Amino acid sequence: MNNTQIFAHRGSAGTHPENTMDAFEAALLAGADGIELDVQLTQDGIPVIIHDETVNRTTNGEGWVKDFTLNELKKLDAGSWFDPKFTDATIPSLEEVLEWITNTPLLINIELKSGVVRYPSIEKIVLDAISSFKLKDRVIISSFNHYSLVEVNRLDPAVETAILFMEGLYEPWKYAKTVNAKGLHCYLPVAVPELFQGAAKAEMPVRPFPVNEEKHMLSLMKGGSSAIITDWPEKALKVRDSL
Template sequence: MTNIFAHRGASGHYPENTMLAFTKAIEAGADGIELDVQMTKDGRIVVIHDEALDRTTTLKGFVKDTAYEKIRTASAAGKWKDSFKGVRVPLLSDVLRLAEKADFLINIELKNSIFRYEGMEEEVIKKVRFYGLEKRIIFSSFNHESMALCHTLAPDIERAVLTMDVIHQPERYAAAIPASGYHPKLGTPAVSAEAVKHLAKNQVALRPFTVNRPEDMKWLIKAGADAFFTDYPEQAVSVREECGK
């Protein structure tokens, strides 16, 4: 079965990377959620996509330069503005606490390609272990050195190569990290029915992002893709049911 990951939660209809978006994704029947983590000035692991606060919150400046006590006071409604009241930037531990009570997968993207966030891998791993969720977590990042470090620190937690480029022999590249997941951008030559089959033979899971058109969902499901990331999990679940998967 092709798993459906809600990209930043059910972000097509709710403010991204918020507890509301994650809860709605699980209610819609998603198999998992995808979220992004950054580190605050005081070393807290927060769930937010951008390095800057401006787009998704009512604050300005960088996450790395702002203490969590300030970030937690801001609205995280982003483009939705007044449509959603009281949504905040969650801590990673808030999401992991939710996962203790429900059975879903979590793809944690470490956003450390622009700012290195020294020690973030250790903090994220510590929190995952605290909640006993090692078997339900996938780490991913555009920073592949970070994924290699995650292997050193926690070889039992799955890792994936996140990329917008086309990688030659991705199964060999993933093995060098090592990682067992390959997360390329939909619309690049890296994502094809042939790639799904080839990577499956080499025990590498292909999970493209971001898949929002029903026709793309259909062919990925029929091709046997391990999973895909979508802003519209409810629609994806419906398409999967139509495909009889």
């Protein structure tokens, strides 16, 4: 039995509109071990689940997420861009997702989108939400903004953090330790054998993204990847079951 965990990237983003409850529910149904999602803050300081800093690509609205209140964001259609049958899909709040996840066995990888827009106190706001739903032991917080991860660790060292990176870094497990991160979430093309070997010795999990082709799923599962982050959890589960 292969024990590589399968995280659904923005939910089942291959088959459903990303970062919506439809996509998260589909990931649960598919049998994924966890979901990955992106958090930003509304104008009224509420954490919401959306990848881009603007609503232009994934809704029928236009503008920066930070300029909308939660109420205004909720009125947008977050599904039709993907397929007309998802017209009812809305941008979920983090609270909605956490409340839903408490009744599931899923792990949750929360990516803080705090690079382009520096959302004030996003780390504390997200940690407070995680605490209020008692989900600390099921959460991994990742970010491309590693200053954010340092802040998460300062506020609550009990919550697992992981560095996100796109570059072919040398010995990233050593660097990760300098920000007290416990995991390596790397862009698939830089997930080279040396990375897995060194990370294994350092006992640091590697979770590449986005792993969408069967051949990559197969080689990573066989190569000892702790997890893969994929838009196609259903496909990944079939590959894992075949091993």
